Amino acid sequence: QKEVEQDPGPLSVPEGAIVSLNCTYSNSAFQYFMWYRQYSRKGPELLMYTYSSGNKEDGRFTAQVDKSSKYISLFIRDSQPSDSATYLCAMRRDNYGQNFVFGPGTRLSVLP
């Protein structure tokens, strides 16, 4: 079993739709959870950063962490064509350690 699993997509939605992206993980030691957006041929860009369980909202983006289920989600409201990218979840055990694991990424296309 991979340490972090994520549906690779591609996921196509119409403009304005609510998008739900998810990752599951197997290591209960992970405490810090991140979502990155990566446009084609570019480096990843940090979108959301959460610690432990709970919700965090930033504009159109909401990140949810359920440590009991080892499941994290990213919701995008009122999706725009500019949201079309690959979304990577990432997680690590401690604040400064090198134990930083990425999911494989989900490709999202928002159609105008």
Next chain:
Amino acid sequence: GAVVSQHPSRVICKSGTSVKIECRSLDFQATTMFWYRQFPKQSLMLMATSNEGSKATYEQGVEKDKFLINHASLTLSTLTVTSAHPEDSSFYICSARDGAGGRYGYTFGSGTRLTVV
């Protein structure tokens, strides 16, 4: 916010030659930088951790003599792909922990697409 600059963005080289990729933290000091490799439609795979003033730490399976890492200053790390072969063609990305790493995570460079012909 923290900015990491990576150059070149794209390079094509002949098989057997060496290529150097630079990663600079522009507005913060990075004692630690990370080098990743990404194949098409796959996630980032950590290759090595670059520590300023000391030897890099390589992940299992990564040849340290092939992928030379130098982190000579607090703002610059370089990755040199020596004697490149077509199978080394990939997207290489660096990242650095910014000053408040715990708060903002890691900042990534824009990546370097290496094509070995």
